[in-house]
Amino acid sequence: MYVSSIRSADPARPASRSKHAVQGTVIGLGVVSLITDLSAEMVTAVLPLYLVYGLGVGFLQLGAIDGLYTGATALLRLAGGYFADRLGRPKAVALVGYGLSAATKLAFPAAGSSLGAIGLVIGADRAGKGIRTAPRDAMITLATPADGLGRAFGVHRAMDTAGALLGPLAAFGLLTVLVGDYPAVFGVSFCFAVIAVIVLAVFVRAPAGAVERSRVRLRAGFALLREPGLRGTCLAAALLGVCTVGDMFLFVGVQRSAGLPPGALPLLPLATALTFMALASPIGRLADRLGQWKVFLAGHVVLLAAYVVLAASATGWLVAVVVLAAHGVFYACTDGVLMAHAAPHVPESLRATGLAFVQTGQALARAAGAVLFGVLAAGMALGPAFAVFAVALLVSVLAGSRMA
Amino acid sequence: MRRIWAGVAALVVTVVAGAVFVGLRTGDAVAEQRLDLAHGGLLYVDESGRVRQDERVGPSCQRVDVAAGTLACLRATAVPDQAELVVTKPGAEPRQISEWGTPSRVRVSPSGRLVGWTVFRAGDSYLGGVGTFSTTAGIYDLDTGNHYGSLEDFALTVDGKPYPAKDLNYWGVTFARDDLTFYATARSAGGTWLVRGDLRGRTLTTVRQNVECPSLSPDGTRVAYKFRDGDRWRLHVLSLVDGRDVPLADPAHLDDQAQWLDDKTVAYGRDKAIYSVPADGTGAPTLLRANASSPAVVR
Numbered sequence: 044m045y046v047s048s049i050r051s052a053d054p055a056r057p058a059s060r061s062k063h064a065v066q067g068t069v070i071g072l073g074v075v076s077l078i079t080d081l082s083a084e085m086v087t088a089v090l091p092l093y094l095v096y097g098l099g100v101g102f103l104q105l106g107a108i109d110g111l112y113t114g115a116t117a118l119l120r121l122a123g124g125y126f127a128d129r130l131g132r133p134k135a136v137a138l139v140g141y142g143l144s145a146a147t148k149l150a151f152p153a154a155g156s157s158l159g160a161i162g163l164v165i166g167a168d169r170a171g172k173g174i175r176t177a178p179r180d181a182m183i184t185l186a187t188p189a190d191g192l193g194r195a196f197g198v199h200r201a202m203d204t205a206g207a208l209l210g211p212l213a214a215f216g217l218l219t220v221l222v223g224d225y226p227a228v229f230g231v232s233f234c235f236a237v238i239a240v241i242v243l244a245v246f247v248r249a250p251a252g253a254v255e256r257s258r259v260r261l262r263a264g265f266a267l268l269r270e271p272g273l274r275g276t277c278l279a280a281a282l283l284g285v286c287t288v289g290d291m292f293l294f295v296g297v298q299r300s301a302g303l304p305p306g307a308l309p310l311l312p313l314a315t316a317l318t319f320m321a322l323a324s325p326i327g328r329l330a331d332r333l334g335q336w337k338v339f340l341a342g343h344v345v346l347l348a349a350y351v352v353l354a355a356s357a358t359g360w361l362v363a364v365v366v367l368a369a370h371g372v373f374y375a376c377t378d379g380v381l382m383a384h385a386a387p388h389v390p391e392s393l394r395a396t397g398l399a400f401v402q403t404g405q406a407l408a409r410a411a412g413a414v415l416f417g418v419l420a421a422g423m424a425l426g427p428a429f430a431v432f433a434v435a436l437l438v439s440v441l442a443g444s445r446m447a
Numbered sequence: 448m449r450r451i452w453a454g455v456a457a458l459v460v461t462v463v464a465g466a467v468f469v470g471l472r473t474g475d476a477v478a479e480q481r482l483d484l485a486h487g488g489l490l491y492v493d494e495s496g497r498v499r500q501d502e503r504v505g506p507s508c509q510r511v512d513v514a515a516g517t518l519a520c521l522r523a524t525a526v527p528d529q530a531e532l533v534v535t536k537p538g539a540e541p542r543q544i545s546e547w548g549t550p551s552r553v554r555v556s557p558s559g560r561l562v563g564w565t566v567f568r569a570g571d572s573y574l575g576g577v578g579t580f581s582t583t584a585g586i587y588d589l590d591t592g593n594h595y596g597s598l599e600d601f602a603l604t605v606d607g608k609p610y611p612a613k614d615l616n617y618w619g620v621t622f623a624r625d626d627l628t629f630y631a632t633a634r635s636a637g638g639t640w641l642v643r644g645d646l647r648g649r650t651l652t653t654v655r656q657n658v659e660c661p662s663l664s665p666d667g668t669r670v671a672y673k674f675r676d677g678d679r680w681r682l683h684v685l686s687l688v689d690g691r692d693v694p695l696a697d698p699a700h701l702d703d704q705a706q707w708l709d710d711k712t713v714a715y716g717r718d719k720a721i722y723s724v725p726a727d728g729t730g731a732p733t734l735l736r737a738n739a740s741s742p743a744v745v746r
Contacts, residue, residue: 088527091549091567096509099719211527219525222507223496227472234465238458245454309528309547
């Protein structure tokens with residue numbers, strides 16, 4: 044494992060900051076995210092099987108649980124950001140989040156077949172994710188010079204995605220070797236989660252200097268939104284988010300347009316993820332050169348092109364290639380790039396809070412967009428619904444180019 | 448420096464603990480034995496996910512069914528979200544059919560010629576939000592090699608009118624003796640129906656509302672099914688001859704496709720055990736086998 048920890052003489056400006064190297068802290072956080080996502084996706088992948096065959100619970104009854112947490116996660120994301128700034132210890136708050144999620148891996152077998160208990164465990168896992176996201180991203184920004192943010196986030200997101208892709212493979216491989224042994228999957232997932240927590244606690248250095256224990260008040264957090272740069276970013280990201288179709292709808296649209304066999308559907312998210320993983324770092328670098336906001340908007344233009352292709356109901360497997368590639372490019376242009384763009388607009392003492400605002404606004408807007416699209420697609424058809432969203436996205440991109 | 452060493456030690460301990468934990472759980476895998484598919488007896492899936500027949504241990508499956516010597520086994524594979532159906536017929540090579548999704552139901556027709564299966568398909572979230580789950584049911588003809596890919600490709604008639612909805616889901620196939628007629632559940636816009644299917648014309652016709660996971664009696668006159676009341680299911684038996692419908696004597700919530708032991712008794716899985724109950728609504732449930740699921744009967 045590559046771990047670099049460079050202490051600098053000048054805490055405010057670590058000497059090792061160069062244009063050519065991603066900081067050790069960022070690589071370290073990437074490793075933590077990779078292992079954590081591997082651990083989390085192991086559980087996610089086997090959960091339906093576990094519920095139906097491990098516990099004898101109909102997993103339809105659990106469908107209701109999923110919707111409950113979107114709002115709660117959003118609030119915890121803000122809380123995680125706020126406490127990271129308030130205590131001046133983003134790493135400690137991130138550790139709490141990672142630790143909480145690690146503990147839930149052991150709680151699954153303990154929850155037995157009580158639906159309420161399983162719901163609580165899933166909720167706690169989500170809570171951990173909500174708490175850690177903003178402090179972690181704040182650490183990335185604090186460890187990286189402003190002109191290298193795009194690339195740093197790109198590297199982190201690529202590692203994160205690699206873990207998410209490996210998780211299901213690990214889980215199903217294990218289940219095949221140890222027939223139907225779900226506790227083994229939870230146990231191994233727990234071990235991975237613990238390894239990630241140890242790596243974070245011991246080998247990832249909290250960014251030097253920048254964060255002093257500030258007397259952050261909630262008011263100061265909300266006052267951030269009075270800062271035009273950040274407010275514009277939040278609003279524009281949310282506006283663009285509302286105009287995005289949920290991922291699953293896009294995959295279904297691709298499958299139908301391209302006339303792929305239904306068996307191909309679970310492979311489509313993999314294509315998006317692989318594209319995202321491959322391009323996150325180079326596009327991040329590009330964003331550092333051209334400007335983050337430009338690349339962020341360009342990503343939405345690429346997505347818009349994908350919607351147009353789907354709205355035109357073009358057929359053939361080439362459609363699938365084009366749309367999925369566009370979808371991966373969209374993620375590479377937006378996911379970490381938005382954080383890279385927002386960071387300089389937020390004073391370092393409020394970094395985690397500011398990033399949490401942007402993330403939460405975007406996440407809630409995207410969730411709303413998916414719901415809106417669902418309603419629209421039920422009322423008309425998939426093709427016309429994509430056309431409507433393409434138009435809305437175009438208007439939002441034009442509006443977004445005047446904001447932030 | 449000391450902290451680094453402590454961290455390295457903690458990592459080593461975690462990795463070793465994980466390896467030991469997994470190691471302890473391997474090694475007691477029993478080799479697959481031949482099952483007796485010619486003589487009577489109950490087949491089921493035990494708690495370790497293996498098919499069992501008395502003392503014999505068969506293949507690993509999530510769901511199993513058997514008829515006229517044909518064994519159908521539906522299971523998850525090493526590939527995420529990929530299910531496979533393995534069909535073994537006496538004197539023939541085993542056939543494998545891949546379907547993506549989570550194994551849900553499997554049935555063999557009384558003659559052993561047709562196999563029907565159902566898989567769950569969830570969205571990309573933890574469990575797919577409310578209503579985002581879907582099911583896919585298909586049928587395979589062992590004699591002709593015809594693969595009736597998905598019942599969604601069949602023409603559905605609801606109350607005498609063609610019904611071209613996009614949101615259809617089908618599950619729980621059960622076969623009649625003629626190897627042409629089958630029954631299943633259709634769901635669209637929040638309603639469920641019992642549908643009768645015809646393999647020749649690839650048509651489906653609704654028979655009755657609120658009938659899920661039908662299972663046709665050996666004499667072909669009745670279906671045992673799950674009757675939905677709110678978010679609970681109870682086993683009922685519906686006469687296809689005169690439409691008489693009786694709730695069976697187990698009021699507990701259950702989620703299974705019942706299996707007829709004979710023309711008078713149905714077996715089903717509930718709470719990690721297999722029970723049987725008379726098919727006329729009298730009597731009481733009897734525990735057939737604890738820590739077991741997916742009952743099947745060698746006939």
